[in-house]
Amino acid sequence: MEKRIALVSGTAWYLWNFRRNVIAALVSEGWQVTVIAGADEWTSHLAAMTGVQVLDWPVSLDGSNPIEEWAALRRVWRLLRRARPKVVFNNGIKANVYGGLACRLLRLPYVNNVSGLGMRMRKRDAMGRILTRLYSFASSRAETLLVQNPADLDFLRSHGLSKSTPVVRTMGSGVDLTQFQNAPLPPDLPRRFVFVGRLQTDKGIEDFVAVAQRARAAHLPAEFTVVGDTFHANAGAIRAATLKDWGRAQNIQFVGRQTDVRPYLTAAHVLVMPSHGGEGLPKVILEAAASGRPVIASDVDGCRDGLVEGQTGWLVPPRDLGALTETVGKICAMASSDLETMSAKARELAEQRFSDQLIAETCLRLAESSTSNTVSGTRNL
Numbered sequence: 001m002e003k004r005i006a007l008v009s010g011t012a013w014y015l016w017n018f019r020r021n022v023i024a025a026l027v028s029e030g031w032q033v034t035v036i037a038g039a040d041e042w043t044s045h046l047a048a049m050t051g052v053q054v055l056d057w058p059v060s061l062d063g064s065n066p067i068e069e070w071a072a073l074r075r076v077w078r079l080l081r082r083a084r085p086k087v088v089f090n091n092g093i094k095a096n097v098y099g100g101l102a103c104r105l106l107r108l109p110y111v112n113n114v115s116g117l118g119m120r121m122r123k124r125d126a127m128g129r130i131l132t133r134l135y136s137f138a139s140s141r142a143e144t145l146l147v148q149n150p151a152d153l154d155f156l157r158s159h160g161l162s163k164s165t166p167v168v169r170t171m172g173s174g175v176d177l178t179q180f181q182n183a184p185l186p187p188d189l190p191r192r193f194v195f196v197g198r199l200q201t202d203k204g205i206e207d208f209v210a211v212a213q214r215a216r217a218a219h220l221p222a223e224f225t226v227v228g229d230t231f232h233a234n235a236g237a238i239r240a241a242t243l244k245d246w247g248r249a250q251n252i253q254f255v256g257r258q259t260d261v262r263p264y265l266t267a268a269h270v271l272v273m274p275s276h277g278g279e280g281l282p283k284v285i286l287e288a289a290a291s292g293r294p295v296i297a298s299d300v301d302g303c304r305d306g307l308v309e310g311q312t313g314w315l316v317p318p319r320d321l322g323a324l325t326e327t328v329g330k331i332c333a334m335a336s337s338d339l340e341t342m343s344a345k346a347r348e349l350a351e352q353r354f355s356d357q358l359i360a361e362t363c364l365r366l367a368e369s370s371t372s373n374t375v376s377g378t379r380n381l
Contacts, residue, residue, distance in 0.1 A: 002032070002086070003030050003031045003032060003086065004031070004083070004084060004085065005024065005026060005034070005085050005087050005088050006022075006035075006036055006080060006085035006087075006088045006089070007022075007031070007034070007035050007088075007089045007091065008036045008037065008057070008076060008089070008095040008178070009035075009037045009090075009095050010037065010038050010059050010093075010095055011037055011040055011061070011232060012035070012037040012040050012041075012043040012046055012054070013037045013038060013041075013042045013231075013232060014092060014260055015091065016042040016045050017283075018283060019091060019173070020046075021174070021176065021357075021360050022089075022351040022363045023046075023049060023357070024049070024361040025292045025361075025363070027049070027050060028365065030362055031051075031366055032051060032053075033049075033051055033052045033054045033057065034052075034054075035052055035053070035054045036076065036079050036080070036083070036099075037054070037055075037057055037262050038056070038057055038058060038059050039058075039250075039302075040232075041101075043056070045155070053083075054370055055079050055083065057072075057075055057263075058075060059071070059075070060072070060094075061232060061234070062234045064127055072094065072098055073098045076095075076098045076099055076229075077097060077102040077106065080099075080102050080103065080108065080219060081106060082216075083298050085108065086108075086109070086371050087108070087109045087110065087111070087143070088109070088111070089111045089148060089363065091112075091115060091365075092115060093118060093121070093131075093135065095319070096114065096135060096138060096139060097110040097131070097135050097138045098133050098138075099112075099138075100112055100138030100139055100142065100191050101134075101138045101147060103141075104138070104141050106291070109143045109175070109371060110141075110143060111142055111144045111146060111363075112139045112146070112347060113267065114139075114145060114150070114152050114153075114156070115148060115280040116280035116302060117152050117155065117156075117278055117280075117342050118150065118202075120234075121135065121155075121278075124257065124365050132155075132159045132160075132162040133151070133159060134203070135156065135159075135373060136156050136159050137160060138253055139156065139165065140165055142165055142166075143366070143370040144165075144168055145161075145165050145166065145167045146167075146168055146366075147167055147168075147169050147170070147280075148170075148280035148281040148302060148305075149279075149280060149281060149302045150169065151207055151301035151302075152280065152301065153169075159237070164184070168366070169360060170351050170362060171286070171305070171306075171354050171358070171359075172281030172282070172283055172306070173281075173283050173286075173356065173359060174355055174357070174359035174360075175283065175287050175289075175290045175355070175356055176288040176356050177290055177351060177354075177355050177356075178289075180262060180287050180290035180291050180350075181290070181291070182290070182291065182292040182343075182347040183266040183292055184292075185269055185336070185340060185343055186266075186267055186268070186269060188334075188336050189221045189332075190222055191222050191223075191269045191270070191328075191332045192224075192225065192267060192270075193208075193223070193224050193269070193270050193271075193272050193328065193331075194224075194225045194264055194265065194270075194272065194297075195208045195224070195225070195226050195227065195228070195272050195274075196271065196284045196287075197226060197227075197266065197273075197282075197284060198228055198229075198230065198231070198232060198234075198237075199228050199229055199230050199233060199235055199238045199243065200230065200233040200236040200237045200238065201224070201238070201352055202234070203275055204261075204275050204298065204318070204319075204375065205226070205228075205269070205274075205313030206236060206238070207274040207319065207321060207324060208224065208226070208272055209224075209226075209246050209252060211224075211272075211321060211324050211325050211328055212224040212249065212251055212252045212275075213249065214321070214325045215238070215325065215329075215332075216249070218329070220328065220329055220332045222251065222332055223251055223260075224251055224253070225252070225253045225254075225255060225264060226252065226254045227255055227256075227257075227258055227264045227266065228252070228256070229256050229257040231257055235376055260339065261284070261287065262287075265287060265293055266291055266293075268293060269293070269294075269339060270293060270294050270295065270331055271285065271288035271293050271294075271295045272295075272296045272297075272324075273295060273296065273298065274297075274298050274299070274318070274324060275300065275318065276299070276314075276318050277300040277318060279300065279302030279303055280302050281303075281305050281306055282302065282303060282306065285297060285307065286350060286354045288346070288349040289307070289312060289346040289347065289349050289350040290347065290351075290354065291347075292314045292343040292344065292346055293343065293346060294307075294339070294343060295307050295312065295314075295316060295346070296313060296314050296316060296324065296327055296328070296331075296344040297313060297316075298315070298316060298317070299315040299318065299327060300316040300318050305348075306346070311342065312342060312345050312349050314327050314331075
């Protein structure tokens with residue numbers, strides 16, 4: 001059998017940053033890989049990979065215009081029919097819905113990767129209900145559903161996902177433990193806190209900035225760095241005027257989007273992930289752990305699965321500026337030896353649970369088994 005596989009995503013950025021190791025592993029095992037994704041600056045990187053063909057799939061990440069959405073479904077159906085894969089891996093909300101529907105129409109085996117459901121599907125308005133039902137319907141005939149936290153699975157099953165759909169739970173997208181290596185903590189004071197992510201409301205960037213302002217007013221020995229911009233942000237993207245105003249703060253440094261976040265993680269004592277929800281298992285939490293960095297994270301689905309409370313990080317209620325500020329204050333007052341202990345435990349957790357080699361092995365197994373229908377049940381990775 002000719003081994004042809006397609007990976008579908010709304011952006012080339014996602015596949016390059018979150019599935020590059022999987023693509024390389026598939027090629028090394030003799031698979032011909034077709035990438036079907038929205039074009040962006042990472043398209044050329046994927047196209048340069050040996051054994052990879054890239055097809056452009058124009059799709060709006062956050063749009064809801066019925067005509068545009070119907071066109072996106074027709075496009076991915078045509079692209080899959082052209083590629084003629086033996087199995088398809090869909091990644092992300094739009095890819096899981098439209099890729100899943102197209103695979104059902106074309107009778108192609110497929111795997112849907114649930115990398116977080118976002119905030120829109122949680123809304124109880126008409127659009128949220130429609131999207132949730134479509135998502136569950138499109139995923140119900142999948143050979144396997146990859147899920148990153150059990151709450152997402154429970155939500156989908158309560159909204160129509162077939163209980164017979166096989167499920168494999170993964171620890172996010174994993175992290176390359178050779179690329180992200182354990183690094184010594186920076187000098188003791190000031191304590192340095194870093195935010196890494198898209199600058200949109202539901203990622204908690206406004207909370208991070210507000211806490212930085214509170215820390216300065218309280219004369220805490222703390223510095224704050226923001227890594228990211230509004231690239232691929234949703235409707236909650238922070239306005240340019242607001243970003244310009246924030247940039248005047250004396251204890252916050254904005255460095256923009258970076259292709260390599262490692263220098264910023266290792267320059268910090270702690271990563272802050274103040275998400276409001278809708279996460280799968282944020283990759284930056286895994287990257288921080290691999291770098292030996294404890295994490296302050298919101299106590300929401302996905303984020304809480306990336307740390308051990310009190311050992312590799314701290315959980316705070318989402319949108320609770322008081323609790324987040326209090327935690328920052330505690331860290332500023334911590335003994336260096338205690339922070340170093342947490343750093344070592346974070347790296348140990350990454351080595352035990354977060355290696356991207358586990359993800360690659362799982363995807364290889366599913367690619368082979370999906371063409372022979374041997375996957376069943378619910379498993380943990």
